[in-house]
Amino acid sequence: IxxxxxxxxxxxxxxxxxxxxxxxxxxxxxxxxxxxxxxxxxxxxxxxxxxxxxxxxxxxxxxxxxxxxxxxMQYHPTGAAYPVQILGQLVTEKVRTLGAHLVNIDGEQFIMPLEPRDVVASANIRECQERHKGIETPTGEVGVWLDSPMIDIIRGAGTIARELPAMVRQFNRFNIDIAKEPMLVYPTLHYQxxxxxxxxxxxxxxxxxxxxxxxxxxxxxxxxxxxxxxxxxxxxxxxxxxxxxxxxxxxxxxxxxxxxxxxxxxxxxx
CATH class of the missing domain: 3.50.50.60 (FAD/NAD(P)-binding domain)
Structure with a gap:
């Protein structure tokens, strides 16, 4: 008024x-x-x-x-692409700082994971939409692998559970053990x-x-x-x-x- x-x-x-x-x-x-x-x-x-x-x-x-x-608009490079119940939810950058790499459907690393957010987000979109190297989910979403098991391989068993408890709980709800299975991710609208x-x-x-x-x-x-x-x-x-x-x-x-x-x-x- x-x-x-x-x-x-x-x-x-x-x-x-x-x-x-x-x-x-x-x-x-x-x-x-x-x-x-x-x-x-x-x-x-x-x-x-x-x-x-x-x-x-x-x-x-x-x-x-x-x-x-x-x-x-800022696109966070790693939002959850699967399962659909948590579509778009943040997968923290800490996963990448601890050693997880982004890889395509062929298992190829296509971007240095610690580049700035806009660079990594652009690379993820390009890999899925232009190069068609993404992984499609049963609900039609597409994403790339965030190779979280690499963290325990590099830093020792138990690192993921200790350093990423929220991520572990988030994916455990859907029977996904991120210490043993990679996460499927895709850019998500994050900040205006x-x-x-x-x-x-x-x-x-x-x-x-x-x-x-x-x-x-x-x-x-x-x-x-x-x-x-x-x-x-x-x-x-x-x-x-x-x-x-x-x-x-x-x-x-x-x-x-x-x-x-x-x-x-x-x-x-x-």
Whole structure:
């Protein structure tokens, strides 16, 4: 919600259990709505939760905020391709750092496994879609082998169980022992590089509207480095909270209005 001065004045919330509409007045709002992976861009699976559907970006854009680098999305190179129940779920990079290699249907290693994410993801896609060297699953998915048994061969028996307990449990649910069988993997939508354009304090072009976390854009450029998502969450979460609190102390709010929503609807009709 805006006021008649064009400043943020709160939000309208909906109780998902009762469908009750609630008006919340606020002198500042911080958007922290996460990414867009559940749009399944180019029909890729995703590591994202079911709420990652770009709602925050749309809300911010419609109220006048600018977006940046929206043409970029990070594909994690190793999402689960089998079984279908965990399609797209993250297979951590630690599997490769411990010694597992990526190999095609002929058992050939086609990429150095510790290249940057975009390079490895591109190689996996190329191996499956252009060279047709992928492995097809009973449900029609395709992927390459991540040769996890190599870890115990290189580092000693029990390394996988000790270093990758979550991966072991995830695949054990489907009777796959990753210490003895490789994992089938394929790139998965992982992180939205772009988002709501902010300044160094997390402020947008709309007075009183701030953003932090994956919904913001510009911090990573077009290609995020591994680990920087957690870093940006803490850094810009703190910056946005401090800046919004200071802003709320100083702003003089006007009358609430939904004129910007009506204008948006008129523009759509035209």
């Amino acid at each position: 805006l006021d008649d001065k064009g400043q943020i004045a709160g939000a309208i919330l909906v109780n998902l259990e009762t469908n009750e509409v609630i008006l919340v007045r606020a002198k500042a709002v911080i958007m922290a709505t996460g990414g867009i992976g559940r749009l399944h861009i180019q029909d890729f699976p995703t590591t994202n939760h079911y709420g990652a559907t770009a709602d925050g970006l749309i809300l911010a854009y419609r109220v006048g905020a600018k977006l940046i680098f929206m043409d970029t 590089n772009g988002g709501i354009k902010i300044n160094a304090d997390g402020a947008t072009a709309v007075p009183g509207l701030f953003a932090a976390g994956e919904c913001m854009g510009g911090v990573h450029g077009r290609n995020r480095l591994i680990g920087n998502s957690t870093l940006d969450l803490f850094v810009f979460g703190k910056r946005a909270s401090r800046a919004s609190a200071q802003y709320a102390k100083e702003v003089k709010q006007g009358a609430l209005t939904l004129d910007h929503v009506r204008q948006w609807q008129q523009d759509l009709e035209q």
